[in-house]
Amino acid sequence: xxxxxxKIQIEAGKGxxxxxxxRREKYIPKGGPDGGNGGKGGDVVLMVDSNLRTLLDFxxxxxxxxxxxxxxxxxxxxxAGGEDLIIRVPPGTIVYDDVRNEQIVDxxxxxxxxxxxxxxxxxxxxxxxxxxTNQTPxxxxxxxxxxxxFLRFELKIIAGVGLVGFPNAGKSTLLxxxxxxxxxxxxxxxxxxxxxxxxxxxxxxxSFIMADIPGLLEGAHExxxxxxxxxxxxxxxxxxxxxxECTNKSIEKEFAIxxxxxxxxxxxxxxxxxxxxxxxxxxxIENTSPSVKIKNIPVFEISSxxxxxxxxxxxxxxxxxx
Numbered sequence: 001x002x003x004x005x006x007k008i009q010i011e012a013g014k015g016x017x018x019x020x021x022x023r024r025e026k027y028i029p030k031g032g033p034d035g036g037n038g039g040k041g042g043d044v045v046l047m048v049d050s051n052l053r054t055l056l057d058f059x060x061x062x063x064x065x066x067x068x069x070x071x072x073x074x075x076x077x078x079x080a081g082g083e084d085l086i087i088r089v090p091p092g093t094i095v096y097d098d099v100r101n102e103q104i105v106d107x108x109x110x111x112x113x114x115x116x117x118x119x120x121x122x123x124x125x126x127x128x129x130x131x132x133t134n135q136t137p138x139x140x141x142x143x144x145x146x147x148x149x150f151l152r153f154e155l156k157i158i159a160g161v162g163l164v165g166f167p168n169a170g171k172s173t174l175l176x177x178x179x180x181x182x183x184x185x186x187x188x189x190x191x192x193x194x195x196x197x198x199x200x201x202x203x204x205x206x207s208f209i210m211a212d213i214p215g216l217l218e219g220a221h222e223x224x225x226x227x228x229x230x231x232x233x234x235x236x237x238x239x240x241x242x243x244x245e246c247t248n249k250s251i252e253k254e255f256a257i258x259x260x261x262x263x264x265x266x267x268x269x270x271x272x273x274x275x276x277x278x279x280x281x282x283x284x285i286e287n288t289s290p291s292v293k294i295k296n297i298p299v300f301e302i303s304s305x306x307x308x309x310x311x312x313x314x315x316x317x318x319x320x321x322x
Contacts, residue, residue, distance in 0.1 A: 004155040004195075004233070006058040007098055010117050013041025013066040013082035015143025018123035021074030022136065033137055034076045035126040039069030041119030041146040042082030050110040052090035053197065055155055066117070069143055072125040082119055091158055092236060098152040108158065116151070120144035154232070157195055160208035160321045162237035164258055167215030169243040170279035172196065173304040175212045178314060195233045202318045211237060216261050231265045239273045239320055246278035246301060251292050273320050275300065277313060282306050 016038025023031025044066050064087060070079035095104045095116065105114045121144045129137035163171040175181050179198025196212045213230045234240065240262075244254050255276065262269040275298050282303040292299050298316065302309035 003054050003056045003059050004157075004230075006055045006153050007062070007150065008058055008153070009063045009148070009150050010044045010085075010087070011063075011065045011148045012044050012117035012146025013068045013085075013119040014145050015039065015041045015120035015122040016069035016071040016079035016082075017142045018125040018128075018140035019072035019074060019079075020126045020138055020140050023075075032135060033126040033130050034074055035140060036072030036074070036077045036079065037125050037128065038072045038122030038143045039079035039081040040122050041069045041143065042066030042084045043115050043119050043146075044085045044087065044117040046087050046089055046093075046095065046105070046107060046114045046116050048091050048093070048107045048110055048112040049088040050091055052088060053157075054090060055093070055153055058153065066119060066146065069119065069122050071143075072122070072140075076125070076127055078125075079122060081122075084119075087116075089153065090155060092156045094154045094156065096152040096154065098150040104151075117147040117149055120146040156236050157197060157211055157233045158209070158236045159197060159211035160237065161239045161241050161317055162211045162213065162234035163241050163243055164213075164234065164262070165215060165243035166254065166258070169215065169245060170304055171212045171215070171243055174243070174277070174279070174302070174310075175210055177304040177307070178310065179210060181212075195230060200314060200317075202314045206318055208318060208321050216258060231262070234262075234269065235266060237272070239275070239317060240269070241317065242274060242276045242297075243279050244276065245280050246284050247280065251278065252294060255294055255297075275313070275316065275320075277302050277309075279304065281308055 018038050019035035021035040023034050025031055064085060066085035067082035069082045072079045089107055091108055093107045097104055123141040123143045126137045126140050129139045165171050175196060175198045178200045181196050181198030198210050199207055200210050201207045213233050242258055244251050248254055278301045281301045282305050300309050300313045302313055
């Protein structure tokens with residue numbers, strides 16, 4: 001199951017309380033204070049794990065608490081600090097303060113870490129209160145509470161190329177053809193209900209990540225179909241591959257509609273490099289090719305069934321990504 005939005009609550013650890021204690025040694029029945037300080041509470045740390053692809057784990061656990069610091073002890077022994085809590089997230093996770101609706105951090109790079117909540121400071125033991133006029137203090141301070149916050153995670157997948165097209169344009173079939181990904185493929189619309197990623201190997205030591213998102217409908221930026229839910233996943237792609245059936249009688253019009261949906265979502269999307277793949281060339285009438293003229297957009301005829309034009313397309317994609 002693909003999950004790309006979750007809300008969680010996190011609490012850093014409370015600091016340990018300070019200790020009230022006095023030395024008790026032979027011949028010194030009323031020794032001075034020796035209560036130690038409490039340990040610091042554990043932090044909550046977010047860390048990028050490149051092996052993760054979804055926020056599914058957070059669907060079943062919504063509250064995360066770091067360990068508390070240990071209280072201080074006699075003989076001036078400080079309490080142990082609480083263990084930090086490491087929360088692993090997939091690359092491309094954007095973290096928001098869900099109360100203020102403000103972005104906190106964008107976690108992209110592998111092993112990137114961010115301390116999202118700091119543990120509370122440990123309390124002071126009575127030894128720290130001793131003065132020349134108060135040699136037997138009984139004061140101490142409790143440990144402070146750790147930081148607490150309510151977060152919203154949004155995942156935007158990271159890929160070299162994103163596939164853009166209407167339902168049944170052949171996006172999932174292409175991904176299955178050129179990678180080891182196994183997206184669901186069928187002849188009815190919205191077979192793809194979640195983004196799929198695949199590693200595409202062009203030649204030895206030449207590869208890139210391809211992302212297939214659910215098909216768009218006209219009006220996707222307004223919430224029609226599944227487009228609004230997944231359009232953000234192509235924001236991080238470096239190149240867009242528009243896919244339209246070669247048997248379509250209005251390819252230029254369909255291309256314009258797709259472009260308008262992306263522009264309405266985020267006009268910066270159309271500043272990325274764009275290629276156009278005319279799919280299902282095995283279904284066209286022999287010796288006929290659609291006449292397509294779209295300014296500055298390279299056009300490729302492909303068939304994911306026969307493999308026609310696939311290698312040429314992949315090499316062009318890799319060339320542009322490089």
